[in-house]
Each structure stands twice: as C-alpha cells, then as structure tokens.
Amino acid sequence: MFSKFVTIVIIIFFSLISYGQKQDMALIKGGTYIPLYGSDSMPVKVDDFSIDVYPVTNAEYITFLKENPKWKKSNVIALYADGAYLRHFKDELTLKDGENPNAPMTNVSWFAAKKYCECQGKRLPTLDEWEYVGMSDQKNADARSKDDYNKFILSWYEKPSTYHQEIGSTFENYWGVYDMHGLVWEWTQDFNSVLISGESRSDKDGNQDLFCGGAALGSTDLMNYAAFMRYAFRGSVKANYSVRTLGFRCAKSLK
Amino acid sequence: MIDSQLKIGLKRFASFSLLLGAASLFSCSGGSSQEKGVSKINPEDIKVVSEMMAELTAPPFVPASTANRQATKLIVDMEILEETGQMADGVDYVYWTFGGTVPGSFIRTKVGDEVEFHLKNHPDNKLPHNIDLHAVTGPGGGAVSSFVAPGHEIVFSFKTLKPGLYVYHCATAPVGMHIANGMYGLILVEPEEGLPPVDKEYYVMQGDFYTKGKYGEQGEQPFDMQKAIDEDADYVVFNGKVGALTGDDALTAKVGETVRLYFGNGGPNLVSSFHVIGEIFDRVTVEGGTLVNENVQTTLVPAGGAAMIEFKVDVPGELVLVDHSIFRAFNKGALGILNVTGPENKKIYSGTIQEGIYLPEGGTIQSMPEKDEKDAAPIVELSKADKMAEGKKLYGSTCFACHQANGEGIANAFPPLAKADYLNADVDRAIEIVLRGKSGEITVNGEKYNSVMTAQNLTDKEVASVMTFIYNSWGNNGTEVTTEMVQKVRNKNKK
C-alpha cells in the first residue's frame, strides 16, 4: 500500500513540475477602455482572458523546435519565415555563444509565434488585449497618463540590446505580468490592424480613422508618443518578418 | 540703262545679302543658344550613362565633385544605426543615425542622376525608420516608399530634377523625435557643369538637442519630449556634439584659399543665424537654391534648410563658426573653429599695435597752483594709528590702481611699494615723488621701471597719512611721515 502511495505522490510531483515548466499565466479581468487610436464613441471591450506572465524564452522555443521539426530553420518555408528567422542560432537547435536561454525568444515570424501558441493550446493575444494589459504599471490598471510610466517606456526605446536581458528583469505590473515593456516588442494576433503607411505626416487624414487620435496631440503627448512607437513598429512589419527585437507571448480565452 | 539695271541688280543683291547676313546672325545666336541649351534641357529628359556606387562621406568632409561625369545611375547604400555617442564631456546620448554619424552621410549627386536608394535598417535597431529627402519630387520625399523595419532593407528610386543643397531626414512617427535624435543630413544636387571648384569644402550641420538633464549634466541623458515640444533646447551644436569642430577636429584652411561650407540646419526646431566671426561671406546661395547673396555677415538658415557659403580667407587666425543667437554659441555649444594658417597681412589686419594706460584726468605731470601762504591754521598732527587708518583709505582710492592692493606693483609697468629698496632709501625723495610726480627710468628691487607717475593732488596731511601707511606696511622700514616733513619738501624748491 505504501509503495502505491509513493508512486502516486511521485506521479503528482512530476506532473506538477512539468506543468510548471510551461508558461505561468495571469488572469486578466476584462474591461473597457479607449486605446490610442480609439474615439470616445468606440471604447474597446476586452473579455476576461489569461496571458503569459513572461514572454516566451529561447529555451522554450527550442523545445518547440524539437517537437515540431517543420519549424526548424532549414525546414520552414519562406511563406512563413524570412531569412532572418532564428538568426541568433548557431545550428538548428543551439543558440550562438553569448545568447541567454532565458532571454525572450526573438527572430521569429508571426506564423511561427502563432504556431507555437497553438501547440500550447493557446493563441497570440489580440492587439486590444495586449494594450489592455500593457497599459498598467506596478500599481494601476491604467497608468497611461502617468509620467513615470511613459518615461520608462520612452527611455527603453533608446536602450540597445535589451533582447539579451532575462525574462522577469523589468517591472511586474498590476496584473502580475512582467516585461510588457522594456525587453522586446511582441507579436499580436492582429498586428496588421494598424494602418500606417510609414508616411506619418499624411497618416492623419483621408480615411485613416485609425489616427484621429493624432489630432488630439496636445499636453498628453508623452502618452501618445510612447504608444505611437508600438503602432509604428507594428505597421512596419509583415507576417513573415523575423526581427531581433521582436518576440511574443501567448494568451488564452476563458470561455 | 545698263547702269540703272546694274544698280537695281546691285541693290537687290545688297538687300538680299543683308537679309542673308541678318538671317545668319539670327542663326548664329540660335546656334550659340543651342550650345548653352544643354542646360535648357528638361532635367527629366537627361539621359543617364552607366551606373556607379555613390561615395558617401562622414562629416565634415564631402565627396568629390561631379563636374567630371555625366548624369548617371547612382546607387546609394545608406545604413541606419541606433547607437550611443558622446554629446559633451561626460554626457552620453543615444543617437539615431544615417550612416553612423550626426549629421548623416553627405550624398553628392548631379542634376539628372537616377538615384537608386537602398535604405537599410540594422537588425539590432529597435525602431522602424524611413527617409524623406528634400531633393526628391514624389510623395513624402521618398518616405512613403521607404518605411523599413529593423533587419530589413528597402529600395526606391528617384531622379534629381533641380540643382541645390537639400536636407534629408527620417519621417517616421513621431517625426520630431526621430529628427531630434540626429536623423538628418544633406544631399547636394550639382548643376550640369558642377559647382565651381574651391580649395576647401566642408560639411557642417546645426541641430538642437533636448535632454532630460540640463546642459552639461553628466551621464547618459535620455531625450526629453516635453522640452522638444516647448522648443527649450539644452544643446545647440554643429555636427552632433559639443566641440565637434574644435581642437583637433577644427576645420583648417590656408591664407589665400577659398572655402565653401555646405551648411545645413536639421532642427528639429530652431532657426540658425549663422555667422563666422572674423569673416564676411563672399557668396551665399540663399536657402540652398539658385539665388545668390554677396558680402553677407550673418545668414538665416531655416530648420530643415541649408545654404552654400563661400569665402576667401585672407589672414591667419581662428575663425569661429557660431549661431549668432549668441547664448546658443557660448552656453549650448553652437561653436566651431576654422583654423587659418599662413603669412600675416598687416594691412588687412594688424593685430594689436600698442597698448598703454589710459587716465581719464589727463596725461602728464600736473601741477597744482602753489600755495604761497603758509598754513595759518595750527598743524594738528594725527596719531600714528589714525594716520594708518586714513592712509589705508587714501591708498585704496588713490594708489592701489597702479601699485596694487599689497603694494606689489605690476611687472614692467609700476614699481612695487612692498619692501621696496628705492622707497626705503630716501623718504624725502619719496615725498617729492608723491607731490610732484616722477618720470624716467628707476630701478626698484633690481627691476627697471620707466614710466610716468603724475603729481598727486593731496593735502600735506593726507600725504603724511598715506605715506605713513605705506612705510608701515608690507615689510617697509616703518618710518612715520609727519605733515611738517611733507611741508618742508613741498616748499623746498621755492626757497
């Protein structure tokens, strides 16, 4: 009897560990808010969902590659990933020297990130979900008008090579989620819902309803500029791009 | 009959040849205009021959002239780098650059060139960028077609239609921030025949920078958006940092050389009142266009604008490039040096010819009207202490300007009174000098002095006080000078 009990305990113990090796997720209570591009007449509603506490790491992605060889650099098709895919890898499954396995995984395309999340039974967060979680600082769910919050983000834009930092090295926000800012840009499910032509000066007119927020530039410019950069970045990438400073994390609906 | 027919014939011939002559005159001028007409070709129709890689240079240097080549397909390879650099001593700043420098690489083209522009965004960069070249005719100046994410390259092409000196800059939102971080440079479109050659050509671009800390505050300074919006610059500099054109990096020229500055203003906000201290601009192509102004002291260069400035240097010395909104030059860094070496030309500029003292009361020895009548009033002699006090005051208002606060005098000009052998040797002689002045050479403490001391307009009592103070200070021999002694010397020559 006792030996049976021990077996059960051992089974439970290992199952707990193996689930722990998967991403921890934080529960996000839904709400309504007006994003950068929004207008007062169109607040965005976000349902309850959960999101990874940390961005996906190099080590985690390597595990995924082992189980899904179609996504190795030599196998992946050009439709799904461009030439920069896994550029920081020495060979199919090994990082280059000097790369940190616990740093966020970058140089992955949207297709690759999407597939990774699907394999975890999850998905990429939507842009609205991402911004909803990202607009919090340590204490407040919506810190967008706070100077410190915006200055942190703007100062990150000037720091080189933050993709080398370990996950968890920036602040834990209101939801218990780390590294929404300060490490890497992150893919979202609908990153291509950003209509920027790159000619930012003409983005403000025409049928570009997206940036009617641009007309509201005034004393809250700090807040707009910090967010602007994220939108500008999203508008500059295509789905098969792999970028050194672009990683991702997964999310999951609760319904 | 024949004669008249001949006359008519001749007349006809004459008028015909006149017509011919006139016609040929016109055709000649037509022909010459055809030669000049090369420049009258619509630039759009200029054909390009072959292709070449553009030579891009880092400031302050520019690529070689395009005069000796025809319009060509010019391939420009421009890389964008986000990197930390030094703004001033001990002050670091993260610059976003075209080609690794602020301002970005200088692009030299010729009218009619077809420029194939390769814009590369380094994979380690964080942000997407693009480029707007003011020399481009087309949407966004190229910005619409050059939006590029990090680790990617984008190519677009344009034809240079109008000669001039143009600014280029990044135009990705927020545009002000990208420009403020250093993403600007100059592109030159030379006319058909190239610009006339000069001895020295330099590339200088002004920019204003906005940092979290004040001017000079140490450490890595992040960009401050609010200050940029308020147009409250901390640094206004040439070529991206304080001192970029000073010391070892100063521009150079030799006496007699012609200098051309390709001067741009990247902004983002401030207009430049560009002036070179010690020089007059012979020619300024106003706003980088075709209009030329001559003999200009200070020229206005708008934000996002440029000017070509030419002058010939005639005398040696340091010419100082400044933004004549002068606090920017001396308190924010808008200062550069052009070092001119070579023989002097005293006629144009002599340097200091002489210097001397200037005494507002008048020049040489003055004499007071003699007081013949002896002082009827009884002489009330002050105590030594009182004399010291009064003497000190008198010294401070009368003597110290030349002999200095502690009697040390000024080398080669005014003899010392401290531990002065000349003073201590003969008190009457000293009193006489105070009363009547002195000129000619004397030797004090081993040094020669040959100057002029004027007679001092003091009463006997005052002379006694100040001389007592002098003799009892700074290691002198401690003589007490009395009013009587002074009177005696004053009356000496009359007897």
Next chain:
Amino acid sequence: MKKQFILFLTVLFSFGMLNSCSESEVQESSPEEELKTEKKEFTGELPELSVYNLPSEWTNQNNENIRLEDLKGDIIVAVMIYTTCKAACPRLIADVRRIHEKVSDKANKQVKYVFVSIDPEIDTPERMKEFAIENEMDNDQWVFLRSDIEDTREFAAVLAVSYKRISPIDFSHSNIISVFDQEGVLVHQKEGLGVDDSSTIEAIEKLAM
C-alpha cells in the same frame, strides 16, 4: 520496487507524448492528397512562397467548401473587401472590373478574380451570392470567399493587407489588388484607389500562357 519504477517511467513517458504538438503530422499528409486532384500542368511541390501552403478552409458564394489550393492553376487577382462597405470597396471593385475589361480575352480565360471577405460574420455565402448578382459577377470568372476570423486574418497577413473594425459594421482597411501566379506565388501588388493599373495588367498578361 522495479514494477513501480517501470510504472513511473511509463507515466513520465506518456506525459511527454501528450505534451508534444501533434499538428505537424496532419500538415505533412495533406499536400500529397491534394496533388491527386490536380487540374492543370502544375505538378510537383508547391513553391515555398505559395499562398496555397496555407491549410485554411473557405466557403464560396455557392456554399461550396474549398481550400485555397483548389484555385491552383489559375491566375488569381485578389482583393479583400466586405459587402456592406460603402466607401472604398465600391471603388476597389470598380478598379477590378476595369482591369477585367482591359485584360485580353485570352488572358481572362485563365484568370479568376477573387474577393475575400474581411467580415465573415456578415458575409455569409448567401449574402455573397446576393452581392455577386447585384454586381453582375455571378459567373465562374468571379469568386467570393469567406473563412473564419482567424484564417481571414492569416490570409490578410500574407497579402500584407491591414484591416481593423472601427464600428459594429465598418472596417478600415488597406486597398490592395494582388496578383498571384498559377502556383500561388504573389507576383504583383498595387495599393490605392483609382490608381494607374497598367502595371497590374502587364503582370497578368505576362502570366497568361
């Protein structure tokens, strides 16, 4: 002890099996099957850049379920619109119609003009059929497709078409006409409304055999 140890190992092993993503097997088998229903001369592996590599499933205006690869063999001119769009889409459709008129008859026989819906919730097959009839596009030359929200987003990502819902019935979207060759590789794109379409027509003619 030994039994228990083996049991423990088995449990661990089965956990490992469960955790791996098994989708890869499904994907590997499908391309081979599709090749057997091949229409024209294009055999062999799909090029890496072919959009037919996408496994998504679509429904057309005749309520038929297809996969994108079923379009293989034809030249595809594709735009993304939605039927209730009042502003840009009518113009975009007019642009496509104009291209159809200018393209030679010979080429048109090999072209399918495909409208992919941005709003699959409203654009049901019935609605798309109605729309096709309204616009006199109810024949084989014109294909209307819709899928689920996620696959629509994926297709748009391949085309680099951006779109965003801006009201309960409206979307803001980029206006791009894309041309794919017979193997599904994107060869040409033109952005904008009422712009110069000569390069698009040239691209189509070039592909026609």
